[in-house]
Amino acid sequence: MAAHLSTFISHYGSLAIFVLMTLESIFLPVGEPVMGYAGYLAYTHELSFFGAVVVGTIANVIGGTIAYAIGLYGGRPFIHRYGRYVLLSQSHLQRAERWFAKYGEWTVFFGRLLPGVRTVISYPAGVAKMRLGKFFVFSALGSLPWNFAMVFAGFQLGKHWEKLDSLLKPLTYFGVLVLVVAIVWFWFGKRRASAGRQP
Numbered sequence: 627m628a629a630h631l632s633t634f635i636s637h638y639g640s641l642a643i644f645v646l647m648t649l650e651s652i653f654l655p656v657g658e659p660v661m662g663y664a665g666y667l668a669y670t671h672e673l674s675f676f677g678a679v680v681v682g683t684i685a686n687v688i689g690g691t692i693a694y695a696i697g698l699y700g701g702r703p704f705i706h707r708y709g710r711y712v713l714l715s716q717s718h719l720q721r722a723e724r725w726f727a728k729y730g731e732w733t734v735f736f737g738r739l740l741p742g743v744r745t746v747i748s749y750p751a752g753v754a755k756m757r758l759g760k761f762f763v764f765s766a767l768g769s770l771p772w773n774f775a776m777v778f779a780g781f782q783l784g785k786h787w788e789k790l791d792s793l794l795k796p797l798t799y800f801g802v803l804v805l806v807v808a809i810v811w812f813w814f815g816k817r818r819a820s821a822g823r824q825p
Contacts, residue, residue, distance in 0.1 A: 632659075632663045634646070635660065635663050635664065635667065636667070636672075639667075639672075639673060640673065640677060640678070640681045643660060643661075643664055643678060643681050643682055643685065644681050644682075644684070644685045645685075646660045646685075647660060647661070647681070647682045647685035647686055647689065647773075648685040648686075648688050648689035648692075649689060650685075650686070650689060650745060651685070651686045651687075651688070651689025651690040651692075651693060651744075651745065651748065652689045652690075652692050652693050652745075653693075653745065654745070655741075655745045657682075657741075657744065657745075657772075657776065658741065658776060660682075661678070661682055661773055661776030661777050661780065662776050662777075662779060662780035662783075663780060664678035664682065664776075664777050664780060665678070665776065665777040665778060665779060665780020665781040665782075665783070666780045666781070666783070666784065668777060668780070668781050669780070669781045669784050675777060675781060678773075678777050679770070679773045679774050679777050682769070682773040682776075682777070683766060683769045683770045683773050686738070686765065686766075686769035686773070687762060687765050687766050687769060689748075690738075690747075690748040690761075690765045690769075691748070691758075691761070691762070691765075692748075693746075693748035693749050693752065694748045694749070694751055694752035694756075694758070694761055695752060696749065696752060697748065697749040697750060697751065697752025697753040697754075698752035698753065698755060699752075731756075731760045731761075731763070731764040732764070733747070733750075733751070734747055734748070734751055734756070734760075734761060734764040734765050734768060735764040735765075735767055735768040736768065737768065738764075738765060738767075738768025738769050738772060739768050739771070739772050744768075744769075744772070748761075748765070
């Protein structure tokens with residue numbers, strides 16, 4: 627897959643980065659190879675280092691906003707209709723809304739820094755109706771250092787930029803672990819609340 631991505635980026639440059647990183651923030655976890663290869667192209671002087679960082683960050687914010695809108699306008703009806711099949715309920719949603727109301731900006735900020743989480747973090751922000759202005763700011767603040775780090779890593783690795791993926795695998799596993807722990811905590815919290823209400 628990385629070979630296909632690199633060919634696409636080589637042909638279309640910043641436009642390819644924009645398209646791929648927009649999709650990355652909606653559903654496609656390709657950020658590491660895309661921005662790592664952008665760093666390699668900066669190393670060979672085919673792309674601007676800071677231009678790649680800026681384009682990737684803008685694309686993340688736009689893609690994240692699309693995911694946010696899906697969560698905002700489709701989240702509650704979706705959970706109301708289909709949530710019971712995946713152990714979700716309206717009380718889950720209400721808990722998420724309260725959690726994002728209290729910690730929302732930091733959830734988005736740190737979620738943008740974690741492989742395995744950054745691709746999906748915008749959906750619960752939309753479902754919880756996080757203020758759009760805050761979402762923009764913290765999504766950008768989280769995306770910018772991540773994109774800079776990926777481009778910098780690709781630049782430093784030079785021709786061996788492909789190693790970036792293997793170097794990031796431990797972080798990817800950590801990000802997935804954080805996501806799983808959050809889901810389990812959320813679910814068991816709901817179970818405890820239900821048990822407490824029973825006579």
